[in-house]
Amino acid sequence: MRITLVLASCLITATAHAESFRTYLASYGNDSNPCTVTAPCRLLPAALAQVADGGDIWMLDSANFNGGTVDIAKSVSIQAIPGQVGSLVAVANAPAVSISTLGVRIRMRNLAFTRNATNGGTYGIEMTGGVSLSVEDSAFTNFTTSAIYAHDFGGRVSIKDSSFTHLDDYAVRAENGPITTIMESKFVGATGGVGAFGTSSTATLTTLIVSDCTFTGSDEAIAVIAQSPQSSVRAFVNHSRIENGGIGIGTFAAGSANAALSDVMIAGNNTGVLQNGGQILSAGNNQIVGNSTNVSGTLTSSPLM
Amino acid sequence: MRLALLVGLCLAGAAAHAQSFRTYLASYGIDTNPCSVTAPCRLLPAALNAVADGGDIWMLDSANFNGGTVNIPKSVSIQAIPGQVGSLVAVAGAPAVSISTGGVTIRLRNLAFTRNATNPGTYAIEMTAGLSLSVEDSAFTNFVSYAVYPHDFNGRVSVKNTTFTHNSDYAMFGQNGPIMTVMGSHFIQSGGVAALGTASSTTVLTVSDCTFAGSNAAVAVDSEIGTATVKAAVNHSRLENGEYGVYIRGVGPASVALSDVMITGNTHGVFQDSGTVLSAGNNQIVGNGTDVAGTMTTAPLR
Numbered sequence: 001m002r003i004t005l006v007l008a009s010c011l012i013t014a015t016a017h018a019e020s021f022r023t024y025l026a027s028y029g030n031d032s033n034p035c036t037v038t039a040p041c042r043l044l045p046a047a048l049a050q051v052a053d054g055g056d057i058w059m060l061d062s063a064n065f066n067g068g069t070v071d072i073a074k075s076v077s078i079q080a081i082p083g084q085v086g087s088l089v090a091v092a093n094a095p096a097v098s099i100s101t102l103g104v105r106i107r108m109r110n111l112a113f114t115r116n117a118t119n120g121g122t123y124g125i126e127m128t129g130g131v132s133l134s135v136e137d138s139a140f141t142n143f144t145t146s147a148i149y150a151h152d153f154g155g156r157v158s159i160k161d162s163s164f165t166h167l168d169d170y171a172v173r174a175e176n177g178p179i180t181t182i183m184e185s186k187f188v189g190a191t192g193g194v195g196a197f198g199t200s201s202t203a204t205l206t207t208l209i210v211s212d213c214t215f216t217g218s219d220e221a222i223a224v225i226a227q228s229p230q231s232s233v234r235a236f237v238n239h240s241r242i243e244n245g246g247i248g249i250g251t252f253a254a255g256s257a258n259a260a261l262s263d264v265m266i267a268g269n270n271t272g273v274l275q276n277g278g279q280i281l282s283a284g285n286n287q288i289v290g291n292s293t294n295v296s297g298t299l300t301s302s303p304l305m
Numbered sequence: 306m307r308l309a310l311l312v313g314l315c316l317a318g319a320a321a322h323a324q325s326f327r328t329y330l331a332s333y334g335i336d337t338n339p340c341s342v343t344a345p346c347r348l349l350p351a352a353l354n355a356v357a358d359g360g361d362i363w364m365l366d367s368a369n370f371n372g373g374t375v376n377i378p379k380s381v382s383i384q385a386i387p388g389q390v391g392s393l394v395a396v397a398g399a400p401a402v403s404i405s406t407g408g409v410t411i412r413l414r415n416l417a418f419t420r421n422a423t424n425p426g427t428y429a430i431e432m433t434a435g436l437s438l439s440v441e442d443s444a445f446t447n448f449v450s451y452a453v454y455p456h457d458f459n460g461r462v463s464v465k466n467t468t469f470t471h472n473s474d475y476a477m478f479g480q481n482g483p484i485m486t487v488m489g490s491h492f493i494q495s496g497g498v499a500a501l502g503t504a505s506s507t508t509v510l511t512v513s514d515c516t517f518a519g520s521n522a523a524v525a526v527d528s529e530i531g532t533a534t535v536k537a538a539v540n541h542s543r544l545e546n547g548e549y550g551v552y553i554r555g556v557g558p559a560s561v562a563l564s565d566v567m568i569t570g571n572t573h574g575v576f577q578d579s580g581t582v583l584s585a586g587n588n589q590i591v592g593n594g595t596d597v598a599g600t601m602t603t604a605p606l607r
Contacts, residue, residue, distance in 0.1 A: 238569075
């Protein structure tokens with residue numbers, strides 16, 4: 001009898017500490033729960049601690065799910081159930097999410113990032129390590145620094161079907177190494193655009209691809225800036241609209257900065273295309289019209305084939 | 306008395322086996338229920354048993370709805386209510402869904418497929434027979450073998466508005482016979498789409514309005530024997546930042562036609578080993594390690 005009891009308690013202990021393939025969060029959860037669907041946790045760090053590497057986290061209802069910076073140190077897919085708002089807030093002069101662990105592959109879907117207006121944080125997501133981050137169907141609002149800041153690593157950042165609204169700085173800033181792909185996303189209303197930067201004193205290649213996106217009112221919708229002589233930065237823009245902002249697309253090069261444009265509408269900006277060093281390749285099928293200055297510098301023809 | 310009891314049991318059994326046009330699943334369901342909206346079942350096999358051929362299955366709330374491989378042996382439309390997550394997980398070295406019954410037409414909508422990280426399965430969907438599979442508005446995440454694997458039959462597979470994320474092998478791999486159409490879908494740090502012929506067969510692949518970011522090969526066309534024909538067409542899509550944008554090899558007849566495609570930032574943009582690459586002359590192929598290796602043949606717009 002006593003042995004049975006001891007065995008049973010061992011099993012319970014083992015179960016409590018075993019990592020699950022899928023863990024759950026809810027507004028009515030409690031972090032001392034096992035993060036199951038019937039006993040969900042309250043905040044993201046608890047669900048991350050309980051989930052297996054490569055597992056899933058579901059936010060079951062609408063709530064805020066962080067208290068401070070959440071460090072995501074394993075591969076995981078995090079999603080709020082569609083129809084719910086999975087909120088993560090940058091607070092206390094720090095980012096909402098930090099990713100710095102080598103090798104991780106992280107997917108975020110249907111999350112809403114913002115900055116606490118009464119105790120302001122910095123970035124929505126800061127990433128300095130990892131293989132891949134995929135942000136899907138998410139929203140970033142009211143940041144005063146970059147919403148997504150990926151820098152000083154060679155991994156990949158992909159953003160699909162997301163909205164960036166009312167941001168003061170670059171919505172996405174990629175610097176010194178990352179390969180960033182932005183698809184079907186909207187940059188709305190006096191907001192920063194996308195900046196690809198090379199600032200390192202060692203050789204780095206930073207790549208940015210933008211397709212099927214709309215930028216309205218960005219100070220610099222797409223900036224390709226090789227600040228250091230050692231750096232290479234390149235951007236490819238396809239089937240997108242860049243409207244009513246300061247600079248549509250600009251290259252600035254102490255190092256190597258290239259941009260290639262195909263099927264892009266650039267209209268109503270102060271300067272449509274600004275080639276200030278580096279090279280801007282046009283496929284000859286872009287509509288660059290109605291800007292105060294349509295093209296400053298040189299557009300180089302790169303025919304379709 | 307004993308006889309009456311037996312008859313009663315038989316009738317109850319018959320009632321339990323009457324098939325409904327529409328059956329229902331929910332996280333709070335029980336598989337001994339009739340799978341009605343007021344008494345839903347818990348797992349997909351129970352709803353499949355209770356639904357009529359050609360019927361509907363609705364997942365009413367967010368949950369996982371399979372325990373192991375689910376064989377779908379009849380025509381059916383399966384959807385999670387929009388706003389809910391209808392999860393199906395590949396577990397224990399096997400696929401999440403298997404389709405191997407001739408003649409079936411199956412529609413899957415708003416489903417989320419993934420692979421159990423602690424007891425991994427293989428494919429999300431393996432299909433070896435059937436008239437047609439339509440996958441709509443769904444997600445496939447974290448597979449290490451193919452997410453969708455139709456092979457060795459002549460039916461159709463259509464994928465619409467679906468996202469493939471972090472799958473390390475081809476997201477979709479069609480071999481020896483299927484006609485595949487992929488529309489408005491995204492492949493994010495995920496394998497791409499392959500059409501492969503290794504037996505006497507004609508395999509067809511059409512890709513439109515898709516984005517591939519970081520695929521080992523975004524679109525691969527490969528006829529490995531002389532009697533295997535493989536045909537592909539890619540329209541208004543973006544193939545970016547991977548190893549191969551378009552790869553083609555043809556021991557037998559193999560072709561890929563490109564129109565309004567951006568191929569950029571790949572190690573190899575278009576790689577023609579053998580077979581035919583037809584370009585409409587309106588493709589942006591720039592900024593790849595090698596933009597075009599081999600030959601592109603002009604097939605003008607008209």
